[in-house]
Ligand code: HEM
C-alpha cells in the first residue's frame with residue numbers, strides 16, 4: 001500500500017479476513033430475510049430441518065471466523081487513536097460476535113425444545129424472548145458499526161479501505177501520490 005502513503009502502512013486485513021466478513025454479511029442478511037414469522041411454521045419438517053441446518057452452519061462459520069480473526073489479524077485502527085476509541089471498537093466487535101452466537105444458539109435451543117414437544121410452554125416463550133432480544137440488539141450494534149465505518153471513511157484514516165473493497169480512500173500525502 002506504499003502508493004497510498006505512510007498513513008496506510010499498518011496491518012491490513014488479509015484477503016480471507018475480508019472474504020469472511022462479506023460472506024458473513026450476506027449469510028446474516030439471508031438469515032434475517034428467511035426469519036421465522038410464527039412458531040407454527042416449525043411444524044413443517046423440511047422448514048424445521050432447514051432452520052436447524054442454517055443455524056448450525058451460521059454458528060460454525062462464526063466460531064471459525066472469530067478464531068481466525070483474533071489469532072491472525074490486527075485491528076486496522078491507527079495507533080494514535082484515543083484509548084476509549086480502541087475500547088469502543090473492541091466492545092462493539094465482541095458484542096456483535098456475542099449477539100450473533102446468542103441468536104443462533106437460542107434458535108437451536110428453540111428447535112431442541114420444540115422437537116421434544118414443548119410448544120407454548122413458559123420455557124420456550126422465554127427462549128424466544130431472548131432470541132428476539134439478541135436480534136434487536138444486533139440491529140443497534142450493526143447500525144453503530146456502519147456509522148463508525150463511514151466516520152472512518154470520512155476521516156480517511158485507512159480503516160474503511162482495510163475491509164471495504166469499494167469507495168477506496170486516497171492518500172492526502174501528495175508526496176506519495178507523485179503529485
Ligand atoms: C442464525 C440463525 C437465525 C437467525 C438469523 C434468526 C433470525 C430471526 C429473526 C430476525 C426473528 C424475528 C425477531 C423479531 O421479530 O423480533 C426470529 C424469530 C424467531 N425465530 Fe429465529 N433465527 C435463527 C434461527 C432460528 C432457529 C434455528 C429457530 C428454531 C428452529 C428459530 C425460531 C424462531 C422463532 C420461533 C421466532 C419467533 C417467531 C414468532 O414471533 O412467533 N430461529 N428469528
Ligand code: HEM
Pocket residue numbers: 021024025028066069074075076077089093096097142145146149159160161162163164
Ligand atoms: C455495509 C456494511 C458494513 C461495513 C461498511 C463494514 C465495515 C467494516 C470495517 C471498515 C471493519 C474494520 C474495522 C476495524 O478494523 O476496526 C469491519 C470489521 C468488522 N465488521 Fe463490519 N462492516 C459492515 C457490516 C457488518 C455486519 C453486518 C457485521 C455483522 C453481522 C459486521 C461485523 C464486523 C466485525 C465483527 C468486525 C471486526 C473484524 C472481524 O472480527 O471480522 N460488519 N467492518
